[in-house]
Amino acid sequence: MRGEPAMAALDDRALRGLVESDRVHRDFYTSPAVFELEMERIFGRAWLIVGHASQVPEPGDFVTATLCRHPVIMSRHADGEVHLMFNRCAHRGAQVCTEPRGNARRFECPYHGWVYETDGRHAGAPYPKRYASGFLKGGEFDLAKVPRMAVYRGFVFGCLSADGPGLDEFLGPMKSHIDAMVDRAPDGEVEACAGTFRYRFGANWKIQMENQNDLYHPMFTHASTTARDGTQFRRHGAEDDEAGRVRLLKENEALNEQWEELAIGGHRYGHTYMERFPMDRGQSGPVHERYRAAMEASYGERAAEAMAVKHHNSIFYPQWSIQYLTQHIRVMNPVSVDCTENVIIPLKLKGAPEEMWRAALRSNNNSHSPSGMVMSDDMEVWIRCQRGLASPGREWVVFARGMNEERIDNAGSFEGRGTSEANARHQHAAWLDYMCGEA
Ligand code: FES
Ligand SMILES: [Fe+2]
Secondary structure (H helix, E strand, O other), X not given: OOOOOOOOOOOHHHHHOOEEOOEEEXXXXXXXXXHHHHHHHHHXXXXXXXXXXXXXXXXXXXXXXXEXXXXXXXXXXXXXXXXEEEOOOOOOOOOOOOOOEEEOOOEEOOOOXXXXXXXXXXXXXXXXXXXXXXXXXXXXXXXXXXXXEEEEOOEEEEEOOOOOOXXXXXXXXXXXXXXXXXXXXXXXXXXXXXXXXXXXXXXXXXXXXXXXXXXXXXXXXXXXXXXOOOEEOOOOOHHHOOOOOOEOOOOOOOHHHHHHXXXXXXXXXXXXXXXXXXXXXXXXXXXXXXXXXXHHHHHHHHHHHHHOOOEEEEEEOOOEEEEOOOOEEEEEEEEEOOEEEEEEEEOEEOOOOHHHHHXXXXXXXXXXXXXXXXXXXXXXXXXXXXXXXXXXOOOEEEOOOOOOOOEEOOOOOEEEEOOOOHHHHHHHHHHHHHHOOXX
């Protein structure tokens, strides 16, 4: 009989007691103390995505976002540079800006009117004579910068720790997953020009993390949205729209057998992925031909390789993912131990036919909006998990499926297949590394 973890003191021994090779304790999802430590040791150390530089194309453009529960502002200054600052007035701490996005000549705090340039420099305070001479000078009252910021192919990241691996090392082989999305654009760039979906659900952040590469659940959780022939969304007219056709699986084959064939895997720092679904490979039609021509004009012989959809979901632990089928990224912000905020950012493939973009937006509306059919299926089961895990009587959550079948290398990567729970186990191992100070 394996022992129960001692939750009284959250030392390394207690934390290690929550995660075993094939199961995790329910406190992993329900303990507020564990959650607080996660914010410090995981979200306080990892590189977190803020958004995409194309959300702020012009000088003065800004978006507000959340990094590990901290409000931040991403803005483009007059010099064209993107800046990432804490959204906290240097006077008495008020959030300076609460609009989701906009364009500002300067940021003005609503409390006493202190003003900041769009690169965060303090630009002045009303009635300055009552401050001692020189008090407001010298940069001491600028908006504080997030300790580290880096950009990869337009995606903007922040890190709350001044130390630790750089973005390049943190992403490692997962950079190719970003490339796989961006290289599908004839212009070699993606653009976040459709706004965002933003919603919350009542479950711990890790339940969603484990779910996104879970091939064991679709035929049950999503039974109502996938027809027997593999067509997703039982919606009238979908098949009449070439660019909007969404087919998940090959026709006339058992769904579960197709899931079992898919490659899954992961890399260092807890990142995981799954291969693309075996959709119809031979896409055709006038829109697709225009897309192919644009890609060939840009990429020449590399066009076919660049056009290929290589993955379905790629998860960048602990906070975001790329979904290739509907062309979006999902930013997953923990709010509390039993609440998570999702931000869905659709991405346009620049230079591709406009019909493809409109189809991608329709697909996002159908699947990943707050009322999207796929998303609401998933949120329902995540909330049920959180509720069930709050109950005593059974302390452990099982992740034994496909145990020891995966191939692991010395660099922290692994490869597996199908409905194995290897991806969740890989995330759990990364969790231990972060939480016990080894990441
Ligand atoms: S709190 Fe911002 S000006 Fe006073
Ligand atoms: Fe799902």
